[in-house]
Amino acid sequence: xxxxxxxxxxxxxxxxxxxxxxxxxxxxxxxxxxxxxxxxxxxxxxxxxxxxxxxxxxxxxxxxxxxxxxxxxxxxxxxxxxxxxxxxxxxxxxxxxxxxxxxxxxxxxxxxxxxxxxxxxxxxxxxxxxxxxxxxxxxxxxxxxxxxxxxxxxxxxxxxxxxxxxxxxxxxxxxxxxxxxxxxxxxxxxxxxxxxxxxxxxxxxxxxxxxxxxxxxxxxxxxxxxxxxxxxxxxxxxxxxxxxxxxxxxxxxxxxxxxxxxxxxxxxxxxxxxxxxxxxxxxxxxxxxxxxxxxxxxxxxxxxxxxxxxxxxxxxxxxxxxxxxxxxxxxxxxxxxxxxxxxxxxxxxxxxxxxxxxxxxxxxxxxxxxxxxxxxxxxxxxxxxxxxxxxxxxxxxxxxxxxxxx
Numbered sequence: 001x002x003x004x005x006x007x008x009x010x011x012x013x014x015x016x017x018x019x020x021x022x023x024x025x026x027x028x029x030x031x032x033x034x035x036x037x038x039x040x041x042x043x044x045x046x047x048x049x050x051x052x053x054x055x056x057x058x059x060x061x062x063x064x065x066x067x068x069x070x071x072x073x074x075x076x077x078x079x080x081x082x083x084x085x086x087x088x089x090x091x092x093x094x095x096x097x098x099x100x101x102x103x104x105x106x107x108x109x110x111x112x113x114x115x116x117x118x119x120x121x122x123x124x125x126x127x128x129x130x131x132x133x134x135x136x137x138x139x140x141x142x143x144x145x146x147x148x149x150x151x152x153x154x155x156x157x158x159x160x161x162x163x164x165x166x167x168x169x170x171x172x173x174x175x176x177x178x179x180x181x182x183x184x185x186x187x188x189x190x191x192x193x194x195x196x197x198x199x200x201x202x203x204x205x206x207x208x209x210x211x212x213x214x215x216x217x218x219x220x221x222x223x224x225x226x227x228x229x230x231x232x233x234x235x236x237x238x239x240x241x242x243x244x245x246x247x248x249x250x251x252x253x254x255x256x257x258x259x260x261x262x263x264x265x266x267x268x269x270x271x272x273x274x275x276x277x278x279x280x281x282x283x284x285x286x287x288x289x290x291x292x293x294x295x296x297x298x299x300x301x302x303x304x305x306x307x308x309x310x311x312x313x314x315x316x317x318x319x320x321x322x323x324x325x326x327x328x329x330x331x332x333x334x335x336x337x338x339x340x341x342x343x344x345x346x347x348x349x350x351x352x353x354x355x356x357x358x359x360x361x362x363x364x365x366x367x368x369x370x371x372x373x374x375x376x377x378x379x380x381x382x383x384x385x386x387x388x389x390x391x392x393x394x395x396x397x398x399x400x401x402x403x404x405x406x
Contacts, residue, residue, distance in 0.1 A: 187245030
């Protein structure tokens with residue numbers, strides 16, 4: 001989405017009049033015949049008001065090509081106007097696949113462009129004048145789940161989601177809590193399987209804490225595909241209901257984030273890319289940013305990162321499918337300031353669904369398990385004896401104090 005000052009000022013005015021972000025996105029999107037996510041409106045307005053938004057201009061100073069197709073409020077083609085002139089279509093800069101599909105009467109949300117061919121030829125009319133003709137040919141195919149964009153994913157995750165404001169409770173604790181969420185695999189795991197664990201975790205959170213960090217090591221969602229269950233790399237896995245997996249993940253995670261924010265002086269959420277749900281994790285993260293605008297939730301999902309808990313507890317986190325033997329070296333090399341400030345260092349890894357701890361050159365490498373039920377892959381390979389627990393780790397400002405297994 002390329003925002004202009006006019007569109008951003010319009011969005012700002014609509015928000016001031018009381019419209020929520022989804023309504024603003026729908027109104028402006030209909031106006032310019034483009035799908036806009038509510039999250040995009042939220043982020044663009046925040047950057048615009050802080051003076052951080054950079055506006056792109058096409059090389060010729062003109063607006064980029066826009067289709068003349070009109071859509072009704074349900075996104076269906078209402079009235080196609082093919083009055084767009086040859087010069088407009090040929091010479092305007094940066095024609096996108098979406099532009100071409102719209103010009104041809106195809107809904108970009110349902111079709112994807114395969115290839116495009118342009119032809120020019122001349123004919124001489126009865127008056128002896130040379131007339132140039134231009135032909136554009138393209139192939140379109142119905143979209144499958146593999147063709148869905150990040151915006152499409154975010155739209156699915158933001159279904160029936162409204163931003164909410166939470167009120168913090170007064171807290172007097174001097175302890176910090178790190179909640180490690182790893183390999184929940186919702187879709188294979190159902191919400192009903194983990195209600196007891198959720199309740200136990202909420203009881204622990206409600207004690208009240210100085211800091212709460214939720215560290216989402218991911219594989220939160222079992223499949224990264226809507227129709228055919230498979231990992232990010234395309235490996236076929238046991239079939240799950242993708243949409244239900246999102247709803248189950250929301251039912252488990254929403255109360256934890258809300259309680260964590262309310263029952264801490266300081267709240268943080270960090271997410272990392274897994275091997276089962278790389279695209280889904282980005283969509284889920286954006287959905288959380290939209291739903292909880294007051295929370296510290298970064299606008300990116302990392303392969304790995306480090307942060308300080310309390311005054312001097314250094315935490316290094318990643319999913320664990322890459323670079324595990326280099327954990328300590330990567331911590332020291334990539335985050336030297338956090339390494340130097342730390343009086344206690346811990347690395348958090350998931351992926352293998354087992355509990356392992358090892359001292360590795362100044363770092364307690366803590367590989368965590370998961371409470372998910374065993375799937376067919378684990379059963380076939382005999383991976384059935386692991387301790388099915390999640391870990392919640394308690395720290396003072398400077399040291400490890402306790403590990404709660406849930």
